[in-house]
Amino acid sequence: MSITRENVGQLAAEYADRQPQEILQLALDSFENIAISFSGAEDVVLVDMAVKIRPDVKVFSLDTARLHPETYRLLERVRERYGIAIEVMFPDAADVERLVQEKGLFSFYRDGHQECCGIRKVRPLRRKLDTLDAWITGQRRDQSPGTRAAIDVVEFDRAFSTEGHDLYKFNPLSNWTSAQVWQYIRSNDVPYNELHERGFVSIGCEPCTRPVLPNQHEREGRWWWEEATQKECGLHAANVSKD
Amino acid sequence: MRITLVKKIKADGSLCRKCAEVTERLEREGHMGRIDQVLIADERDPQSPGMLLAREYRVERAPFFLVEDDGGETRVYTVYLQFLKEVLQQQTSEAEEATEILRDNPDLDFL
Numbered sequence: 001m002s003i004t005r006e007n008v009g010q011l012a013a014e015y016a017d018r019q020p021q022e023i024l025q026l027a028l029d030s031f032e033n034i035a036i037s038f039s040g041a042e043d044v045v046l047v048d049m050a051v052k053i054r055p056d057v058k059v060f061s062l063d064t065a066r067l068h069p070e071t072y073r074l075l076e077r078v079r080e081r082y083g084i085a086i087e088v089m090f091p092d093a094a095d096v097e098r099l100v101q102e103k104g105l106f107s108f109y110r111d112g113h114q115e116c117c118g119i120r121k122v123r124p125l126r127r128k129l130d131t132l133d134a135w136i137t138g139q140r141r142d143q144s145p146g147t148r149a150a151i152d153v154v155e156f157d158r159a160f161s162t163e164g165h166d167l168y169k170f171n172p173l174s175n176w177t178s179a180q181v182w183q184y185i186r187s188n189d190v191p192y193n194e195l196h197e198r199g200f201v202s203i204g205c206e207p208c209t210r211p212v213l214p215n216q217h218e219r220e221g222r223w224w225w226e227e228a229t230q231k232e233c234g235l236h237a238a239n240v241s242k243d
Numbered sequence: 244m245r246i247t248l249v250k251k252i253k254a255d256g257s258l259c260r261k262c263a264e265v266t267e268r269l270e271r272e273g274h275m276g277r278i279d280q281v282l283i284a285d286e287r288d289p290q291s292p293g294m295l296l297a298r299e300y301r302v303e304r305a306p307f308f309l310v311e312d313d314g315g316e317t318r319v320y321t322v323y324l325q326f327l328k329e330v331l332q333q334q335t336s337e338a339e340e341a342t343e344i345l346r347d348n349p350d351l352d353f354l
Contacts, residue, residue, distance in 0.1 A: 009301060039354065062354065095338065118341030121354045126341065139353050150303060151350065158302075158321050159348045163329040204354070222352065 003030050003134075003168055005156050012152035020172035021049050023153050024136070027170040028054050031134040034170075035060050037125075038086065040071035041193055041203040042181050043138025044078060046172060048190045050136070051082045060087040060128055064120035065096070066205035070194040077191045089124040096120065106207060113208060113223050120205070129160045134168040142177050143202065143218060178218070244312055246330065248278045249293040251305035252285040261347075262306040265323050274331055304347060322347055 003011060015023050027034060028050065035058035036046050050057040061075060079086050099107065099119055108116045129135060139151055157169040173181065178201070185192055195203055199211030201218035212221040248269075250262040258266075269275045284293025284305055296302070296309065300319050308320040310330050320326035324335045324343050345351055 037354075114342045114345045115338075117345055117354070118338060122341035122344055122351070123337060125354065126344075137353065139350065143353065158319065159344050159351070162325070163318075202353075219352075 003154070005166065008154060008156050008168065009152075012154050015153045017175065018153070020046070020176060021053070023170060023172035024050050025053055026154070027134060027136055027172070028057065031168070033132055034058065034134040034136065035087075035128075035132055036136045037061070037138075038075075038078070039138065039203070040067065040074050041138075042178070042185070042196075043173070044074070044190055044192060045181055045184050045188075046136060046138050047078055047082060047084070048184075048188055049172070051084065055083075057084065058087070059084055060089055062121050062124055063088045063090055064205050065091065066120065066207060068193075068195060068203070068206045068209070071203060074191060074193045081191055087128075089128050091120045091124050095123065108208065108223075109225060112226055126160060129157075129167055130162075130165065132167065134170060136170045136172065138173050139171045140173045140176055140178070140181075244310060244330075245279045246277060247296070247309040247311075248281045249284050249296055249302075249305060249307050249309070250281060251293065252283055252287070252291075254286045256287075259305055265306050268323070272333075274327075274333075277331060 011026070015026060024046070036043075036050055038044065038047060038059050038061045040061060047057075047059055050059075059078075063072075075086055075088070078084075096119060099116065103111065103115075135157075141151055151171050151174050153172060153174045154168065154170050157167040161167045184190065193200070193203055195209075195211075199213070200209060200221060201212055202222050203209055204222055208223055210221050210224065212218060248265075250266065251259040253259055266275075269278065282292040282296065284297055285291035286294075288294065293305075297305075297307070300307075300309065300317075302319055302321060304321045306323070308326045308330070309317055310320065310326075311317045320330065322340070322343055324340045327333045328335045328340075
């Protein structure tokens with residue numbers, strides 16, 4: 001069955017309560033030109049699940065040049081364990097040089113993280129996504145109730161689709177909790193980032209990631225110096241029902 | 244081609260921050276004349292025209308643009324710079340676009 005902008009909503013509803021493996025099967029059956037976005041954190045479970053369906057599944061990762069050594073080591077362990085080629089995407093050197101020369105190495109603490117992430121993550125990601133018909137992410141609803149409460153298991157990717165290029169995004173772990181992810185990691189002896197043993201939950205770039213305390217939400221370990229994301233532009237049903 | 248801009252009115256009756264920014268920019272750069280109609284998605288009224296369109300097209304962010312081509316096909320744009328580039332054929336920098344994508348898609352914080 002081919003996935004289109006017209007039927008993707010119906011498929012999302014149909015697969016909303018399915019297991020991640022079933023959603024991955026749908027993704028890999030529906031698209032040949034598809035890849036997993038692997039961040040070097042808990043989303044490693046997607047790689048473990050996907051290679052059991054398609055051993056040569058494509059995987060890519062964004063190397064911002066500011067990652068922890070532990071994350072680089074995990075990338076290598078995953079590459080060796082599953083025998084897959086992880087395509088590592090790098091930011092444009094001229095863009096990084098310009099940012100650093102103009103604003104220094106830690107401008108994000110002062111100006112917010114969007115400009116730096118735009119250069120180091122979004123542009124390389126966009127370059128990669130331009131070559132794909134669909135991608136798979138490890139996004140989960142419980143990671144950030146504020147920004148991810150409505151994430152579907154499959155969706156038309158409005159952020160990265162362009163005129164003449166439709167892109168679809170699969171979020172097989174959307175309905176899983178962190179506890180389910182870790183149960184899977186332990187049960188299947190999946191390699192994981194050593195930083196998790198030191199209190200890191202959500203792992204990104206080294207300067208923008210910190211461990212969290214018990215019962216602190218994982219998002220408090222990322223960009224903690226910034227105010228909570230403004231959600232005033234959301235058009236979710238919840239916004240309406242509150243009023 | 245017919246272009247509809249949907250702006251959001253918040254529960255307190257004010258225009259959402261991003262909607263105000265986009266409107267100001269459209270006016271400042273002389274593009275407002277290209278917009279055929281402006282509809283309001285009023286948080287206080289789920290039946291307001293903009294809220295109905297948001298539900299119909301499964302749009303979860305404001306502002307957004309609906310662009311209906313002469314063949315009757317409608318495309319939705321939630322990223323202003325993408326709309327500016329693809330529909331109004333204006334030059335935008337890739338750095339500016341990347342930053343806007345992040346600002347408009349807070350769920351990308353998983354990256």
